[in-house]
Amino acid sequence: MTRTVSPELAAAALHGVLRHGRGPLAPSAGTVRALLAEGAPVPEGLHRELLGALYSCGPAAVLDAARRLFERPRDARLRTLLCAADVADLLARASLAEPWLHAGHRTSTLLRPGRLTVEHLPYLGRRPAVAETVFVCALHAAGVGAVVDGPVRVTLLGAASTALPADAPWRPGGAPEIHGWRLEWSDRPAPTAAPTPGPRAGRALVDAARARFARKPAAAWRVAALAGELAVAPRSLQRAFARAGTSFQAELAAVRLDVAGHLIRRTRLPLAEIAAAAGFTDHPHLTRRFRAHHGCTPTEFRHRGPAAERRAPQSG
Structure with missing residues (x-):
């Protein structure tokens, strides 16, 4: 063949x-x-x-x-x-x-x-x-x-x-x-993240969950399915999110915004395609979430350059 x-x-x-x-x-x-x-x-x-x-x-x-x-x-x-x-x-x-x-x-x-x-x-x-x-x-x-x-x-x-x-x-x-x-290349070290509350084991499990989300951001994620991939009980996973001061939905939303931001800055893909690839319902959904998180639209973010990738405080 x-x-x-x-x-x-x-x-x-x-x-x-x-x-x-x-x-x-x-x-x-x-x-x-x-x-x-x-x-x-x-x-x-x-x-x-x-x-x-x-x-x-x-x-x-x-x-x-x-x-x-x-x-x-x-x-x-x-x-x-x-x-x-x-x-x-x-x-x-x-x-x-x-x-x-x-x-x-x-x-x-x-x-x-x-x-x-x-x-x-x-x-x-x-x-x-x-x-x-x-x-x-x-x-x-x-x-x-x-x-x-x-x-x-x-x-x-x-x-x-x-x-x-x-x-x-x-x-x-x-x-x-x-x-x-x-x-x-010029190796600029990433800014040190603020310490996250909660036991180290809980944070490690949240990081593993984020890695799964990043590989398939458009998947219809559910707590039970994610727990199965991580070989833990669903309740244990939810407790790990809580101990780390976050939640399943908050981390999934954050990863999808990160993925969308990377694709907006690093490609010329139409925003509708980026929305679908990152797990948003449509272009308007991406725009709403992006404006709430970054304080600007995806188009403005694309034109602003690397400085626009600094994360803004998450709105309620």
Whole structure:
């Protein structure tokens, strides 16, 4: 059975080729465009050919294609990545989506404050081509950039983790062998949260509940179903919320607002789609809750920039 790639992944690469390519359209680009128009799957081999065409368009095309993937995400896996609280959370979420993000290869990561080192590894004996490595590097840079909300410096790595010149893959005479890359950014520590009343065990259970909500914010959550996922009795879960000074409904509402805020700031998705993805009934419902919480509409929040993500006091 022929393996295929996500239509969104192929569409992002196609966008870069169509926007930055010069001369006749590459055969792979034309075939992929026809398949996407029909809603048909894109074979993995054809996607590799398309990445080769994208690579030949230069670094600006590769970066543009990667950013495109995160601007209007339709797939729930991408939306989940963009809701990550920090880079560590992003990597945890991305580990579940790696077979979707990488066609026939895998990565190994090492995270340090303000730095992520990625090793690009073969899978089932096939070493990634330079075009594939450069594209996956751009995807990591775009994803990290969206989460840290700032510039990310990229360094390609050769054998023994030696740094390669930025233009090395596009120099005449053949591309070097690329084994991975290093991403660096300004690591601003998150503000320390005020201590929450209640036993530590209760807070840990509430945090576990919030993590479940964040993975499926649009689900029709009920106390009994959540308790089952956390392997506790419903009454024990409700007592944990009470000891932490909160409630099931308050935490679910807070997580849905957080998810909506991340998607508003980090994507160009229409607000109606964001409302549905975050678990709100419709766009007006999202606007009402957003105005009560942040003191502004979702549209105003999107235009204000990172400072608007500071949480306002919850209204009654």
